[in-house]
Amino acid sequence: MSSEVxxxxxxxxxxxxxxxxxxxxxxxxVSGAKNSALRLLAASLLTADEIQLFNYPSSLLxxxxxxxxxxALGKECTVTESSITIKEATAPPSVLNWNRRSIRNTLLIxxxxxxxxxxxxVPLPGGCQIGASAGQRAYDLHVMVLxxxxxxxxxxxxxxxxxxxxxxxxxxxxxxxxxxxxxxxALLCGALAKGTTRIWNPHIRPEIIDLISxxxxxxxxxxxxxxxxxxxxxEADLSGTKHRVIPxxxxxLTWVIAAVLTDGEIEIHDFxxxxxxxxxxxxxxxxxxxxxxxxxxxxxxxxxxxxELSTGPYPGINSDMQPILAVYGLQAKGESRFIDLRFxxxxxxxxxxxxxxxxxxxxxxxxxxxxxxxxxxxxxxxLDLRAGAALALAGLIARGPTHIHDSWQLFRGYSxxxxxxxxxxxxxxxxx
Numbered sequence: 001m002s003s004e005v006x007x008x009x010x011x012x013x014x015x016x017x018x019x020x021x022x023x024x025x026x027x028x029x030v031s032g033a034k035n036s037a038l039r040l041l042a043a044s045l046l047t048a049d050e051i052q053l054f055n056y057p058s059s060l061l062x063x064x065x066x067x068x069x070x071x072a073l074g075k076e077c078t079v080t081e082s083s084i085t086i087k088e089a090t091a092p093p094s095v096l097n098w099n100r101r102s103i104r105n106t107l108l109i110x111x112x113x114x115x116x117x118x119x120x121x122v123p124l125p126g127g128c129q130i131g132a133s134a135g136q137r138a139y140d141l142h143v144m145v146l147x148x149x150x151x152x153x154x155x156x157x158x159x160x161x162x163x164x165x166x167x168x169x170x171x172x173x174x175x176x177x178x179x180x181x182x183x184x185x186a187l188l189c190g191a192l193a194k195g196t197t198r199i200w201n202p203h204i205r206p207e208i209i210d211l212i213s214x215x216x217x218x219x220x221x222x223x224x225x226x227x228x229x230x231x232x233x234x235e236a237d238l239s240g241t242k243h244r245v246i247p248x249x250x251x252x253l254t255w256v257i258a259a260v261l262t263d264g265e266i267e268i269h270d271f272x273x274x275x276x277x278x279x280x281x282x283x284x285x286x287x288x289x290x291x292x293x294x295x296x297x298x299x300x301x302x303x304x305x306x307x308e309l310s311t312g313p314y315p316g317i318n319s320d321m322q323p324i325l326a327v328y329g330l331q332a333k334g335e336s337r338f339i340d341l342r343f344x345x346x347x348x349x350x351x352x353x354x355x356x357x358x359x360x361x362x363x364x365x366x367x368x369x370x371x372x373x374x375x376x377x378x379x380x381x382x383l384d385l386r387a388g389a390a391l392a393l394a395g396l397i398a399r400g401p402t403h404i405h406d407s408w409q410l411f412r413g414y415s416x417x418x419x420x421x422x423x424x425x426x427x428x429x430x431x432x
Contacts (some may be wrong), residue, residue, distance in 0.1 A: 003226065016420075017388075017407035020377075020427035024264030025068040028269060028424055030252045031349040032082075032157030035320075039184050040214055041066045041243065042085045042108035045073065046116055046192060047218060049240030051086040051399055056245055057415035058082065061408060062103050069096060069109065079245030080095035084210040094119035103189030104181070105161075107142045112218060114162045115150055115192040118256030121161040140184035148173050149189050149197065170234050178313040179205035183230070184211055190232035191220040199230040206275040206313035210246045217241040249275040250320050251414055254389055256280075256299050257328050258424075260288045261397050263301035266424060273296040276326065278315050279325075282307060286328070303333040304373065310339035318342075321388040323349050331397060339365055349387035350381040356398055377402040380410040396426065 032055040041063070044051040046080065057063055058079050068076045074090035083400040094117045098108060106122040111388070113120030139160070141154045148171050158356070170193045173186050184201040190197030212222050212230075221233035247270045255398045260283070262426050273280075273292065284290060287303040307329050311319045317374045319342040330335030330353065344365045354360060355378040359370040377400035382388030388410030395402030395413045404410070407430065410417060418430050 010352065015405075015407050015430065015432040017392065017404040017410065018429045018431075019392050019402045021398060021400075022396050022428075023425040024255075024259050024266050024396075026426045027267045027269060028255055028420050029254075029269040030247040031055070033207060033210070033248035033415045034060055034062060034252075034415075035253075036123050036181075036210045037063055037245050038066055038103070038105045039108060039207060039319065040243065041070060041084075042105055042112050042184075043108065043113035043188060043211065043214055043218070044070065045092055046092065046188065047238040047240055048088045049238075051240055052242040053084045054082065054242070054244045055247070056082055056086065058246070059411070059415045060415075061412045062105075064106055065101065066102055069106075070099075072096060072098060073109075073113075073168075082417075086187060087368045092117060095121040096123070096124065098123050103394070107139055107181060108162055108185055110162055110187060111142070111146065111188045111400050113144060114164055115168055115189045116163060116209060118167055119161075119163045121159060124157075124324045139181075141177075141179050142185050142304060144174055144304075145182055145186045145189065146391055147165075149193055155157075168193035168234075170197040170201065170232070173200045175199065175203075176203045177201070178227075180205065180208065182210055187215060187230070187232065188220070190234060191215050191218075191222075191238060192236075193232075193234040195234055197232040199232075200228070202227070202230050203313055204230075204278040205271070205318075206246055206249060214241060214243045217243060218421065246275075247272045248415075250318070250324075250386075252276065252297070252313060253279055253321055254324050254393070254414070255424075256283065256290065256297065257324055259299035259327065259430045260302045261302060261331050261393060264424075265300045266298070267293070268299065269341065270295060273297070279321060282309055282325075283328070286332070304328055304371070306334040306336040306357045307423060308337045310341055312341050319346060320386050322346060323386040324393060326350065326367065327353070327390050327393040329369040330373075330375065330394065330408075331360045331370045333365065334370075336369045336371055337368040338369070348383045350389050353385065353394055354382050354389065356402065357393055358394070376400060379403045381405045381409055385409050385413040392417075392421075 073092040078085040104125040110120040149168040151162040154161040218238040289302040291298040375398040377398040
């Protein structure tokens with residue numbers, strides 16, 4: 001896989017990952033979490049001091065794109081395979097001039113710019129389109145956070161602008177749902193807001209705790225009161241820091257499922273056990289053979305039994321895990337049922353799996369999978385990041401090669417996927 005960000009949508013749309021039937025053996029190390037690293041990059045905008053991140057997933061397309069955004073905002077970024085050093089060449093402007101693919105994190109960049117400079121203007125976010133019936137991923141809660149803290153927000157159609165003359169003022173933010181993004185934006189804004197900011201009904205999950213840990217190391221005064229609230233005492237300035245990104249729990253779960261599906265045997269290092277308690281219970285009770293080491297998980301195949309689950313806030317099963325668990329259901333004999341409570345209708349990937357022989361129906365917000373049928377390799381399309389992962393897993397157990405178009409989606413969130421997969425014995429090719 002190229003280490004460069006695709007320079008145009010034409011390049012991104014033309015690449016194909018071909019996966020052949022394979023059985024996994026060997027060892028793999030989980031990379032730093034995409035959903036944490038991107039938030040930490042946004043937090044670097046809150047200070048003029050140097051930021052160093054370790055266990056940093058540098059090959060992720062979204063991370064590379066975010067770094068380019070930071071450079072456009074006056075940051076000097078030095079990237080190695082597993083670290084990044086961020087220095088400030090010039091103070092950030094309030095406007096992010098950007099004409100390339102956008103990502104969801106532009107909303108956090110907006111919050112950080114408003115907190116730091118009193119104003120921000122960014123392109124509306126891109127990221128995953130997760131299924132027609134799931135609708136667009138709204139940004140109304142981000143607007144609510146900014147307005148609650150005193151900013152005036154203007155929607156320009158293709159961009160979002162926020163202005164707060166005199167700086168943000170701490171306030172009580174009442175989130176109607178446990179939104180990860182809104183919680184993160186409230187943390188970034190509250191860290192530099194004047195006075196006390198309270199976030200009620202926050203989403204307390206590993207990536208949020210990782211962001212809080214980094215902000216605390218930068219001098220932010222943050223106290224967590226469980227799932228009830230987070231309190232932030234705003235600071236005039238934050239300092240630089242060194243921070244290690246937590247391991248990616250979705251990647252870890254993907255390797256577990258891959259080993260079970262193929263009846264392989266692998267050892268997964270830097271395994272985030274404490275972040276996957278609920279999904280691992282489901283898998284263990286559904287036939288996966290897993291053995292816990294000191295800092296690693298050994299998976300020795302297993303028998304896939306049908307799953308019945310719904311996604312929900314942490315510590316429940318994250319919506320990002322749902323597509324890869326659905327492939328587990330394809331291997332099980334019997335009917336598996338999935339309900340996505342966070343993004344209703346996030347089942348667009350199932351139509352692509354049907355091209356490989358998957359038998360499914362969608363009733364209301366329930367996905368039903370009639371598993372145990374032989375899949376056949378086909379030409380399919382990665383509609384989004386996790387759909388790409390699901391198709392790659394299905395390709396491991398299909399008869400014949402599976403050609404995944406738009407496979408750049410997969411590389412947005414799985415660091416070094418081709419190299420890691422090949423090291424585990426997966427046969428694949430990647431062409432652009």
